[in-house]
Amino acid sequence: MMKAVVIHEPGAPSVLKLEQRPIPRPNPGEVLIRVKAFGLNRSEMFTRQGHSPGVKFPRILGIEAVGIVEKAPGNENAIPTGATAVTCMGGMGRMFDGGYAEYTCVPAKQVEVLKTKLPWKVLGALPEMLQTAWGSLYTALNLQKGERLLVRGGTSSVGFAAVGIAKQQGAIVASTSRKKEREGVVREYGADEFYVDDGAIAKQLEGQEDKKFDKVLELVGTVTLADSLAATKKGGTVCVTGIVGNSWSMEKFSPMEIIPKATKLTVYGGSEEDLKTMPFGELAEQVEIGKLKVKIGKVFKMDEIVEAHRCMDENTAEGKIVVLTGA
Structure with missing residues (x-):
């Protein structure tokens, strides 16, 4: 089992509930990621409010996540177990359960593996x-x-x-x-x-x-x-x-x-293909060496998700909001 933030109906931040859910099992062509951190995005606020068409509840929100590869059946050579992985877009948190959890299962085509020394609170801010x-x-x-x-x-x-x-x-x-x-x-x-x-x-x-x-x-x-x-x-x-x-x-x-x-x-609206075609690793390296500065706002724990969403609603973060899962 894992901890996950689940929304059963649209509404205010209080509709976000921390629950126990089964850890998803990846099929061939999918990757199971042990999520270390995820960023908050306004699109998730709109989904929470009920403005995203086609989203069915209950749903685990989150259009991005970073963490460690747990399993990648059929893709082990390109996406090895234990590697640092980033993922975003591609229907995460809308068409299927997303990154607001200790584990997330996503298509391999929207996973990027990289070597980095960035702390999770910084790396978690970067994908989207x-x-x-x-x-x-x-x-x-x-x-x-x-x-x-x-x-x-x-x-x-x-x-x-x-x-x-x-x-x-x-x-x-x-x-x-x-x-x-x-x-x-x-x-x-x-x-x-x-x-x-x-x-x-x-x-x-x-x-x-x-x-x-x-x-x-x-x-x-x-x-x-x-x-x-x-x-x-x-x-x-x-x-x-x-x-x-x-x-x-x-x-x-x-x-x-x-x-x-x-x-x-x-x-412009991003898709899973865009993560693969952009120089994500190069940009992450520039962040790591201080050549490219990114603005981190506030950092929360997963059991503070309601407070984190309130912060996003009120525009008080002054930078990217990041949530650490503790997984």
């Missing part, structure tokens, strides 16, 4: 954060060296990661926060420029066409999307990846009015 940041920048935005990038929602965990990765790859990076006092930490993580997000960054750039952005990573979401498009250079691209603003849709969306001429609008 780095995958989403990298995929948004280089799969969706096709960011190039020397381009001007705006990370809108730069003090989110993905925002901090995106700023650091883009800076290392040679982009000119601007980041935002609603609070002026966050400028120091934003610049510490690699931003060249800082903007107080008053909802009208395009207005702050009036008469400065050269200051507009080639690419915009929109992590706030629909509430600032029109302004992000207006702050983009002709021929530039805006990618909507996050919804920190907690609004899923735009009222009276009129593409001809909102999207400037020749400006492109796209979205």
Whole structure:
């Protein structure tokens, strides 16, 4: 048996219950991971609230996990027992039980093995954060060296990661926060420029066409999307990846009015294939040697999962929330 966080019905953080569940048994093509840590993500908050279509309860949430390989039937050569493993996406915590447990069973195609000395509380923050940041920048935005990038929602965990990765790859990076006092930490993580997000960054750039952005990573979401498009250079691209603003849709969306001429609008959502195609091991190594900084917020134990979700709901972590399982 194992400890697992189970949700039986949607609702407030209190619906998350710590229970005893049978340890899953992997079939050929699957990997059983003894989970050491997992990060919390806003998509899990939305699932908990009942907003994720197709999710059936009861369910063990969690779209990512890190830990030790226990069994990998049929994949022992590529995924050896005892190896450090990371996994994310691919239906975890939605279509099948995810990482909020002492053990999780996932398809082998969405497991990455790596050698690292990172502590579990740091490694546990990385899979979804780095995958989403990298995929948004280089799969969706096709960011190039020397381009001007705006990370809108730069003090989110993905925002901090995106700023650091883009800076290392040679982009000119601007980041935002609603609070002026966050400028120091934003610049510490690699931003060249800082903007107080008053909802009208395009207005702050009036008469400065050269200051507009080639690419915009929109992590706030629909509430600032029109302004992000207006702050983009002709021929530039805006990618909507996050919804920190907690609004899923735009009222009276009129593409001809909102999207400037020749400006492109796209979205990004990660999948299991993206973990395999991105340089996850290289980025984890950069974190290990201190070349790439990631923002860890608060760290909880698994029996503190309700408190951890409340922290996520209230946006008080100021970085990635990580839960240690004790397994």
